[in-house]
Amino acid sequence: MAEQSPVSTNGRAGGDDASNGVLEQLSDDQLRWIYLIMRRIRRFEETAEEAFRAAKMRGALHFYIGEEATATGVCAALDDGDFITSTHRGHGHCIAKGARMDKMMAELFGRTTGYCGGKGGSMHIADIELGNLGANGIVGAGIPIATGAALGSKLRKDGKVTIAFFGDGAGPTGAFHEGVNVAATMNLPAVFVCENNQYGMATHADFANAAAIHNRGPAYGIPSASIDGNDLFEVYATAKKAIDRARRGEGPTLIESRTYRHKGHTVLDQKNYRTKEEIAEWVARDPIERFVRAVNESERLDEDDFQAIDGQIEREIEHAVAFAEASPWPTVDVIERDVYVE
Amino acid sequence: MAVTTAQASAPETATREIFMSEALREAIDEEMTRDPTVFVVGEEVGVWGGAYAVTQGLLEKWGPDRIVDTPIAEAAIAGLGIGAALTGSRPIAEFMYSDFMGIAMDQIVNQAAKNRYMFGGKAKLPLTYRAPFGAGTGNAAQHTQSLEAWFAHVPGLKVITASTPYDAKGLLKSAIREDNVVIMFEHKAIYAMRGHVPEGEYLVPIGVADVKREGDDVSVITYARQTHHALEAAEQLAAEGISVEVVDIRSLYPLDTDTILRSVRKTHRAVVLYEAVRFGGFGAEIASQIQELAFDDLDAPVLRVGAAHAPVPFSEPLEQASFPGTAQVVESIRQSLKGVY
Incomplete structure (x- = not known):
């Protein structure tokens, strides 16, 4: 499915569980980490949805379930000090960049112990120390910020790479064009990762974008790739190539990762813009199940490994919810605090 | 700082x-x-x-x-x-x-x-x-x-x-x-x-207004280029024995309300002068703070002087008339002294 491009890992068919040699490049610890992260993302959101439906939290929850391989595969190829910008559908990016689920859950619950002390919520989780420059409520807006982080790295010569995660909904925005064009003209160490999950609310990506987003790479004079975003190994290999290239000072890459959100746009969804058959087709290509099948076939990890990780995650989740529920609400005296550095 | x-x-x-x-x-x-x-x-x-x-x-x-x-x-x-x-x-x-x-x-x-x-x-x-x-x-x-x-x-x-x-x-x-x-x-x-501008190192702190000319009869609260129109107006009116104080706020946020109020409590009259469109401009914030915090000190309503409610026109006579100049500031100060708008 992947199209010809300088960084694409060609020849991989969608739905194929074989890793084309990529699995062999990953250590057992990396495989365990990848499974841990993908499962954390899924269990975190499943748990958050339950809490939302039980009226324990409010606002908006944008689910990443079904897209786990993209954030996980890309972040698996990053170094710890590298930077990312994220989106309103950002839980996956946060967790893949190393965020703690208890502090995330507490933020979703609006409590003082949350990442933002309850001031940000689901759409604004950031952890600057981990290199997560923030989820973002404005579609496309993380792209120019990522370009700025990459400019900073180039000027400071700190050797870091910045990933801009964004969706197909950001393809039509001016911020996309300005951010990618400037990064290309300045040859910045950035990788632009479009998670094409097919829909911006109910609007299909093909309606919103005059041509496929990955086609724009040549227009900016940068490499681009269109990949199966539900194939962890293809995501990892493609991201690794692009990140290594950026780190060598050879400039940005555009990756379009084709994936699907199993859930609605938010907890609230019109459910009138896609068929049950379409959803079922994509659920059958679940990125976590495909990863597990490939790893099982390779006999690199066994059932005990997966069960141990699942057990760890359940304990983490249980703790995260208990921590969030037990945490204090912010007091109103902090409303005008942290607007400025005092 | x-x-x-x-x-x-x-x-x-x-x-x-x-x-x-x-x-x-x-x-x-x-x-x-x-x-x-x-x-x-x-x-x-x-x-x-x-x-x-x-x-x-x-x-x-x-x-x-x-x-x-x-x-x-x-x-x-x-x-x-x-x-x-x-x-x-x-x-x-x-x-x-x-x-x-x-x-x-x-x-x-x-x-x-x-x-x-x-x-x-x-x-x-x-x-x-x-x-x-x-x-x-x-x-x-x-x-x-x-x-x-x-x-x-x-x-x-x-x-x-x-x-x-x-x-x-x-x-x-x-x-x-x-x-x-x-x-x-x-x-x-x-x-x-x-x-x-001296050659040595110095800083001007953010959030501190500067009284550019001291006076007793009217305070003109302003900023940027309009400060000079206010100073010119003050100079002209001084010849008539009218003493104008000119406060350059220098910082819109944070706003040095104390310096503004100190001036108004001394002169009892305030003309808020700015070059933006008068309606909804920053001068409205200044005027509002003055009336909220120094109402009893005022001898006349706070007067706002700003630009016309139009995009800035090109042709020179139109452009020059679209925003406050020294003559208009002089006139506004006289109005404030009369208290009749």
């Missing part, structure tokens, strides 16, 4: 006069020397030297890693500043005209201003945006607006503007050293104004 006075550091240079554009350039150059993470980014800041020559010569001195030319892409320029600031640099991002900030509005208002708060106080954005503004240059409706109120309205931004080369240099240096997002509006009609 500590303020080093010029007198303390270089008394022998008290007569040096330079253009405001030069004063701004000195501020940038000195802060770039002081802190290697400071850099300039924007359209035509390098080879061209800045549309108003503020960064002239800096590319030659500092090279392209410190003076970064960009394509025409205001949203990207704003974002470059944010991303670089979040990750350890101290950028000065220039908009060629403040009118162009509309293109970057999301990055400024939803990103730069809110990041720190949304992220629970964990983000730090040592970021200065510079933007020329103001009318009188014949550049018509899309290059001459005074949009400072838009930004003063947004929590998370600090907004400053100078009327003299001395203030311009000291304020910009303070802005660059701030760990917050500061927007410095520079009135383009006074870039070529000369004024006293």
Whole structure:
């Protein structure tokens, strides 16, 4: 499915569980980490949805379930000090960049112990120390910020790479064009990762974008790739190539990762813009199940490994919810605090 | 913030006069020397030297890693500043005209201003945006607006503007050293104004107004180029025995309300003078604070003097009449003295 491009890992068919040699490049610890992260993302959101439906939290929850391989595969190829910008559908990016689920859950619950002390919520989780420059409520807006982080790295010569995660909904925005064009003209160490999950609310990506987003790479004079975003190994290999290239000072890459959100746009969804058959087709290509099948076939990890990780995650989740529920609400005296550095 | 006075550091240079554009350039150059993470980014800041020559010569001195030319892409320029600031640099991002900030509005208002708060106080954005503004240059409706109120309205931004080369240099240096997002509006009609700037190091603190002329009968509260119209008006009226105090706020946010109130409590009359469209302009905030906090001290209603409710017109007689000039300020002060509007 992947199209010809300088960084694409060609020849991989969608739905194929074989890793084309990529699995062999990953250590057992990396495989365990990848499974841990993908499962954390899924269990975190499943748990958050339950809490939302039980009226324990409010606002908006944008689910990443079904897209786990993209954030996980890309972040698996990053170094710890590298930077990312994220989106309103950002839980996956946060967790893949190393965020703690208890502090995330507490933020979703609006409590003082949350990442933002309850001031940000689901759409604004950031952890600057981990290199997560923030989820973002404005579609496309993380792209120019990522370009700025990459400019900073180039000027400071700190050797870091910045990933801009964004969706197909950001393809039509001016911020996309300005951010990618400037990064290309300045040859910045950035990788632009479009998670094409097919829909911006109910609007299909093909309606919103005059041509496929990955086609724009040549227009900016940068490499681009269109990949199966539900194939962890293809995501990892493609991201690794692009990140290594950026780190060598050879400039940005555009990756379009084709994936699907199993859930609605938010907890609230019109459910009138896609068929049950379409959803079922994509659920059958679940990125976590495909990863597990490939790893099982390779006999690199066994059932005990997966069960141990699942057990760890359940304990983490249980703790995260208990921590969030037990945490204090912010007091109103902090409303005008942290607007400025005092 | 500590303020080093010029007198303390270089008394022998008290007569040096330079253009405001030069004063701004000195501020940038000195802060770039002081802190290697400071850099300039924007359209035509390098080879061209800045549309108003503020960064002239800096590319030659500092090279392209410190003076970064960009394509025409205001949203990207704003974002470059944010991303670089979040990750350890101290950028000065220039908009060629403040009118162009509309293109970057999301990055400024939803990103730069809110990041720190949304992220629970964990983000730090040592970021200065510079933007020329103001009318009188014949550049018509899309290059001459005074949009400072838009930004003063947004929590998370600090907004400053100078009327003299001395203030311009000291304020910009303070802005660059701030760990917050500061927007410095520079009135383009006074870039070529000369004024006293000592050679020694000094800062002008953000959030402190300056009484540019003391007087007893009326306070004119103003900023940027209009400060000079107020001073000219004060000079003319002095000949008639009318004593006008001129307060240059220098900082819209944070606003030095104390200095404004002190002046009004002394003169009992206030004319709020600004070059933006009068309706909904920043002067409305000043006027409102005066009436809320010093109502009993007032002998006349607070008068706002601002620009016409129209885009800035091109033709010279129209443009000159569209925003306050000295004659109108004189007339407004007389009105305030009569208390009849």
